[in-house]
Amino acid sequence: MLQGKFIGVKEDANTFVVEQKFTVRKAENVTIRATALGVYAMRLNGKRVGDAFLAPGWTSYNKMLQVQEYDVTVLVREGENQLAIAVSEGWYCGPLAWDRRLAYGKRPAVCADILADGKVISCTGTDWTARESYIRKSGIYDGETQDFTAPLNKLTPAVVAYDKKNLVPQMCEPVQTTQRIPVKEVIRTPRGELVYDFGQNLAGVAEIVTDADFEGTLTLSFAEILVKGNFYTDNLRSAKATDTFTVKGEAILSPEFTFHGFRYMKLEGAELPPEKITALVRHTDMKRTGRLETDNALFNRLYENVVWGQRGNFVDIPTDCPQRDERLGWTGDINAFCRTAAYNYDIRAFMKKWLKTVRDDQLPDGKIPHVVPDILGWADTDAMWSDVVTMVPWTLYQMYGDLSFLSDNYAAMKKFVSARENAMEDGLVARGHEYGDWLALDKEVMEQESPFGRTDSYFLTNVLHSNTLKIVAETAKLLGKEKAAKKYRGKYEAHLKKMRRAYFTQTGRLAFDTITAQAVSLFFGIVPEKYRTKLAATLNANIKKHGTRVITGFIGTPFLLYALADNGYFETACELLLNEHFPGWLYEVKMGATTVWERWNSLLPDGTPNPDGMNSYNHYAYGSVMEFVYRRIAGIEAASAGFEKAEICPHPCKGLARVYAEYESVSGTVGAGYEQKEGEIVYTVKIPEGMQAYLSLPGEERAPLSAGTHTFVRKLPQEE
Numbered sequence: 001m002l003q004g005k006f007i008g009v010k011e012d013a014n015t016f017v018v019e020q021k022f023t024v025r026k027a028e029n030v031t032i033r034a035t036a037l038g039v040y041a042m043r044l045n046g047k048r049v050g051d052a053f054l055a056p057g058w059t060s061y062n063k064m065l066q067v068q069e070y071d072v073t074v075l076v077r078e079g080e081n082q083l084a085i086a087v088s089e090g091w092y093c094g095p096l097a098w099d100r101r102l103a104y105g106k107r108p109a110v111c112a113d114i115l116a117d118g119k120v121i122s123c124t125g126t127d128w129t130a131r132e133s134y135i136r137k138s139g140i141y142d143g144e145t146q147d148f149t150a151p152l153n154k155l156t157p158a159v160v161a162y163d164k165k166n167l168v169p170q171m172c173e174p175v176q177t178t179q180r181i182p183v184k185e186v187i188r189t190p191r192g193e194l195v196y197d198f199g200q201n202l203a204g205v206a207e208i209v210t211d212a213d214f215e216g217t218l219t220l221s222f223a224e225i226l227v228k229g230n231f232y233t234d235n236l237r238s239a240k241a242t243d244t245f246t247v248k249g250e251a252i253l254s255p256e257f258t259f260h261g262f263r264y265m266k267l268e269g270a271e272l273p274p275e276k277i278t279a280l281v282r283h284t285d286m287k288r289t290g291r292l293e294t295d296n297a298l299f300n301r302l303y304e305n306v307v308w309g310q311r312g313n314f315v316d317i318p319t320d321c322p323q324r325d326e327r328l329g330w331t332g333d334i335n336a337f338c339r340t341a342a343y344n345y346d347i348r349a350f351m352k353k354w355l356k357t358v359r360d361d362q363l364p365d366g367k368i369p370h371v372v373p374d375i376l377g378w379a380d381t382d383a384m385w386s387d388v389v390t391m392v393p394w395t396l397y398q399m400y401g402d403l404s405f406l407s408d409n410y411a412a413m414k415k416f417v418s419a420r421e422n423a424m425e426d427g428l429v430a431r432g433h434e435y436g437d438w439l440a441l442d443k444e445v446m447e448q449e450s451p452f453g454r455t456d457s458y459f460l461t462n463v464l465h466s467n468t469l470k471i472v473a474e475t476a477k478l479l480g481k482e483k484a485a486k487k488y489r490g491k492y493e494a495h496l497k498k499m500r501r502a503y504f505t506q507t508g509r510l511a512f513d514t515i516t517a518q519a520v521s522l523f524f525g526i527v528p529e530k531y532r533t534k535l536a537a538t539l540n541a542n543i544k545k546h547g548t549r550v551i552t553g554f555i556g557t558p559f560l561l562y563a564l565a566d567n568g569y570f571e572t573a574c575e576l577l578l579n580e581h582f583p584g585w586l587y588e589v590k591m592g593a594t595t596v597w598e599r600w601n602s603l604l605p606d607g608t609p610n611p612d613g614m615n616s617y618n619h620y621a622y623g624s625v626m627e628f629v630y631r632r633i634a635g636i637e638a639a640s641a642g643f644e645k646a647e648i649c650p651h652p653c654k655g656l657a658r659v660y661a662e663y664e665s666v667s668g669t670v671g672a673g674y675e676q677k678e679g680e681i682v683y684t685v686k687i688p689e690g691m692q693a694y695l696s697l698p699g700e701e702r703a704p705l706s707a708g709t710h711t712f713v714r715k716l717p718q719e720e
Ligand code: BGC
Pocket: 320, 321, 326, 330, 331, 332, 333, 435, 438, 614, 619
């Protein structure tokens, strides 16, 4: 794929530049193919090549490395041209995680070919020159130091070994600047800090502009929240998230090889007017596919927060958070959020790339790493986290109808099932690491808060395993593997029987009384059918007992509203969704959140941050609730993979007098919603040509719907 050699420099350099001159004839088409062990950015004749950032992205580098291709015909001139490639540590050899480990290699390197009319005319080697960069140091967590005043010393290029069989073409959209946000407010904090508020928590960087008479160093640091009006960075833990620029004269400045998760920027070294400062939002540039709007401003803000949570955490890989010394591909988080993400944006390419890394990093015995790319070396059979290997491909298949999500991952799924089986005793999973119902607030019987929630974690694993077995059986069937389908169906049935025997009494009482245990038993069909109604009533009562607040964690929350709504308690589901008190989705909004928090109590009612070091204000896991709104309130539901068939089921929710969602599915744009007007309710449904759709309005027979936009007017039931 690339003829060039991977080259780094002999000296110790966090960031460096390699350069080469080349000549082209008029009318030649010129392209550059490049990749790096680290991150890189190119300038051709002084102009930046392309608008991708943080290329080549993050993969399990020793197994797969993406190569980017750029058409640079418009940047070249006849005769001599000069290419300069800046290379930095990035994820490849920059410190990662809280313990700052170096995950892949020690030194960055770059590899590139320059092609004219398809033929390589120059490629990286030791004949290229190397020098220092004005980027003196850059790190994903710590930020970037740029100095335009220091001399740039020569360096010595050196070949770096890398197995080129791992090279693949870029698999998904690049990270780009997708929006520029002006300063909303300039703040002088009680401590005297000069802080600029962009009004939105986001992932990206800041751009600043200096005047001709400026000379000095500007220091920019970033934070998600203010506490007591002051700039607050404790929750970034060891991430310094600081950029410095030493410059003389006029310049437009922004970092190249880092990103921050922030709403506020603190500036030291000068007082710049707000017009000179802009936030650049950066993330994987996916196409927007879903939109949802209601008449409820607080709820609309929650929806925007969920979308912003996705934007802030789809930075080449699906991350937990974009701000602290983590930003890792936590598998449980994306497993919770995947379907919501797929409604909001076209995530096919992004997820395909990441799932390849999941397979690359799966352990030979089938265990799934807790973070992918796996830089922690932690892998096990955790409920929800490890089930990512079955549930995410299954969701993507449902959303997009693309069977390759299943065929690509089928072998990995089966391996994972055997890993779970190795952790079983008497047919039930009984060993291994578990995160449990992570960050649940159901601590009433606990001495002190624990992040694991109160629900028995092996019960949760067995519930999720039941679902995994069902998915593997279905997958085998869809792939035409009848024998395997039967085998996994058999495993599913046997396991379910064991579970029911172990966890339900003879009269149908569930052995655990947590909301999460009850919700997942209903959602995943663990409860014997004849006891379903009773358990649903118990769950409903349990929720009321807890003040109709959300206290469930990463496992309970994504399924909770379905467990209620699909079992006769739609109203309670809506009450939970729209509850404005602590803890709850709209509580966060009322506390000023512009993204979804990691914890229900990330910010306590008195405005103080949760004292735990692990506290992000931009975590998408609880944003997973939005799929419920698309599917059960607006009522846009796939009835077959890829929405060839759709079930349209708008359902008025108390507190939302108007709801309308549109989703650009692979089978066309489908819309649904309702609006309450004096004594009437008007449903609006939009069906694309070729989609086989059915409409179910509350209390009415299901009926086929033709393509086009329809409205249905119904009398509103009288309120008692
Ligand atoms: C991360 C997560 C993750 C969790 C594992 C945290 O540090 O931010 O969201 O899923 O650890 O329990």
